[in-house]
Amino acid sequence: MSSSPPPSSAAASPSCPKKMIALRSSDGETFEIEEAAALQSKTLENMIDEDCAGTPIPLPNVTGKILAKVVEFCSKHAEPGVDDESLRAWDAEFVNVEQATVFDYILAANFLEIPTLLNLTCNVVADMIRGKTPDEIRKFFNIKSIFSPEEEEEVRRENHWAFE
């Protein structure tokens, strides 16, 4: 492990300011991201500590298409002097995309441990599903229900008020 002290989570100060970190997506594309922006990801934060040499960090779980957007998100959130309202508006635009893309963002945010992105995207999906019926949820998440019709009827009856 690196001998330098770990950056604090509050205002992570880069060890080499303005340093660019190289990332490689699952499909071989390379992206550069400022260290300050990369520190938004706990996963990258750990990896950067170990290696200051500059070889691209391989991210086998993220495609180039998504990684490009993640880099964009982290860079925006590392920008100094952006007021809360503008950032919120920017975030809203960022997730104003196809459902499948939001899911990809969630997986990337989870893998890369980016709390701000995970929070934003999970809120979007929560809003999407909150009014759905159990059947619609099963279709949405492609779940096979192993309740027998009698079991399902029992659960429904116990909680009938939630269906009104």
Add this chain to the structure above:
Amino acid sequence: MKRLLAETSRSLGFAVAQSFTEDILIEILSRLPVKSLVRFKCVSKRWRSLISEPHFAKLHLQRLILENITPSQKIIKSNPLQTIDYEALDNDEVNNHVVVESHDLGKDEPWGLAGSCNGLVSLAVNDGFLVYNPTTKESRKLPGSDLVAEHEFFHGFGYSSTTDDYKVVHGAFSKANDGSKECVLEIFSLRSGSWRRVPSKDVPKLSGPGIYLNGSVHWIVNHGNGSRIEQAIIPFGLATETFEEAIPIPKVEGIVYEGLGIHRGRLFAYDVTWRLCFEAWIMNEYGKGESWTRLFSVPTDGLPACQFYTIPIAFTQSKKIVFQIDVSEMILFNPEDGTYKNYPIEEDDNVESAIYVETLVSPHVGHEP
């Protein structure tokens, strides 16, 4: 071609959602309101057990508190037992069904409310107490104790984080042989499932239900009377199970405080309604006497005439105030233009009310049925 592409991307979306780990699923589900979550118990056995886990209920509650989500807050009232979606009256399309909901506890119909905390409410029933979650409708009748409150009593309910436990506090005053006032104090811990007497020397003269905040239950105590009245807030710590140092209330010219309430995680104290203006003061930083500020000041002639008291219960997103008038009426008051609307509640002239949040917290904590 376009339609094929659209369908492919939609099914791709499904495939991706399928690869959501349990962590991700919990991240998403913990942001949903209780009504959705209970409905989703039907989705699959895995979802049912995930949503029913006490740990998930805790996570869900933590997120509610952290993000201060006031839309999931409602009012519960007694006589008869009803819950009120008080925000709903603030919308123009009033649907009575949506605003007020009745709860039937049969022979355990409560005569009073004994505290509210984390989505659980403690109800005073004929032979003791019942802890109820008005959102999931789970209820737990507590075993009776041998403490019978003749006339003067107090009760409260709250959460103790040191033992991760919910406790009901119940005290009764009686006259000792030498004429002095004696107090018997007992506590019920939901985890232990039993009543315990606790030492009760020099118990301040409390009365009625206490208000829970930050691990303690609070009451107003009065010393002296008339113009020389001294008032303070006495907290009962649920972890230490003792009365703690009094919290001073601001002495404002002419104000005599009637009771306490909670607004956005802070304690407030409200006035009696004898004066021209009805006021409430709020403690912005817990325990800090200098952090009290005026919460509102409303001309009393703009409110329905009351005989005893007016109680501020809740505040809507648009800063309107829900007032309970005496023991029978509830209104939504607009401080901007002084108008108000009535909530369609049923009342038998003995209404008590409290706010609660909609959570999955189960009254059976520590004692799964």
